[in-house]
Amino acid sequence: MNASSAPNPSLSPEQVRQFHEQGFLVIPGFYDLAEDIAPIQKGVHQIIGQVLKRHGLPDTRGPFQPATFDEGYQALIAANRAHGGEVYDAIKQIPAFLRLLGTPAHEALFAQLRADAIPAIAAGGYGIRVDNPGEERFRAPWHQEYPAQLRSLDGLVYWSPLVPVTPELGPVRLCIGSHHDGPVPVHTRDPRNPDKTGAYGLILKDEEALVAGYEQVAPLSNPGDLVIIDFLTLHASGRNQGQRSRWSMQFRYFNFNDPTGMKHGWKGSYAAGVDFATVHPELCLDA
Ligand SMILES: O=C(O)CCC(=O)C(=O)O
Ligand SMILES: [Fe+2]
Numbered sequence: 001m002n003a004s005s006a007p008n009p010s011l012s013p014e015q016v017r018q019f020h021e022q023g024f025l026v027i028p029g030f031y032d033l034a035e036d037i038a039p040i041q042k043g044v045h046q047i048i049g050q051v052l053k054r055h056g057l058p059d060t061r062g063p064f065q066p067a068t069f070d071e072g073y074q075a076l077i078a079a080n081r082a083h084g085g086e087v088y089d090a091i092k093q094i095p096a097f098l099r100l101l102g103t104p105a106h107e108a109l110f111a112q113l114r115a116d117a118i119p120a121i122a123a124g125g126y127g128i129r130v131d132n133p134g135e136e137r138f139r140a141p142w143h144q145e146y147p148a149q150l151r152s153l154d155g156l157v158y159w160s161p162l163v164p165v166t167p168e169l170g171p172v173r174l175c176i177g178s179h180h181d182g183p184v185p186v187h188t189r190d191p192r193n194p195d196k197t198g199a200y201g202l203i204l205k206d207e208e209a210l211v212a213g214y215e216q217v218a219p220l221s222n223p224g225d226l227v228i229i230d231f232l233t234l235h236a237s238g239r240n241q242g243q244r245s246r247w248s249m250q251f252r253y254f255n256f257n258d259p260t261g262m263k264h265g266w267k268g269s270y271a272a273g274v275d276f277a278t279v280h281p282e283l284c285l286d287a
Helices: 013-022 033-054 073-079 081-091 095-101 104-113 145-149 207-212 259-264
Strands: 024-027 119-121 127-131 156-161 173-175 226-230 246-255
Touching (some): 013 024, 013 104, 033 073, 081 127, 104 156
Antiparallel strands (some): 024 226
């Protein structure tokens, strides 16, 4: 499907049923590789080039090709990890990425999965993750999206990879059906990882026992595929044990017609400079 030219993607009744039952849905080939994905990969390729240039490092890469758009990135972060941070901050400003964020297809999916919704884009809730091999600091522990994003209780994450996600690259893990059990209280600091702050520092109450109570899956995916995740579904980053960074896009939508969001005025969480404990003290174990 070409997301930019197909404003009304319709999920089959079986897909809708599966999403509500499991709390996530994988849609292979949702986006058009040439129209939607390659321009974003090209933007990343260009930004890697600009960061190399800015730091006076040689650019020995070949011309852009979708399959190798991130060439040179491992060498760049080996030279200086902070250069990777520059790439990370820059790539969420690629015009093709922001165009895809606002595609009518995302709004239509939301309307199909949430009855009577007034769909909205979560400000600060979109980006491109770069999960580097062997890195722990930015790996997302088990979490629900809601405390990390707020906006509305019934929001959706649209997750889509820019590289083929193999088992070595640490696909996202999901607890099947966990959204049915509602919001889980959290600790706001992880004593095991004191350098994890903000949303990365939120740790679920009784994490280990809680997660063990569900069947888990870690779906593999390819560029163009879409994984839709309910804001209440428990999920976590896998561990990247490969040689390449795992590049993936996150688009988050919420609902202006959700009672919980209406109550707090659709506040955002950490990315909006809000301490989530002030909005939901009852969900915060150390408020
Ligand atoms: O890609 C990941 O490792 C985590 C993704 C995630 O937590 C999200 O998209 O909300
Ligand atoms: Fe998440």
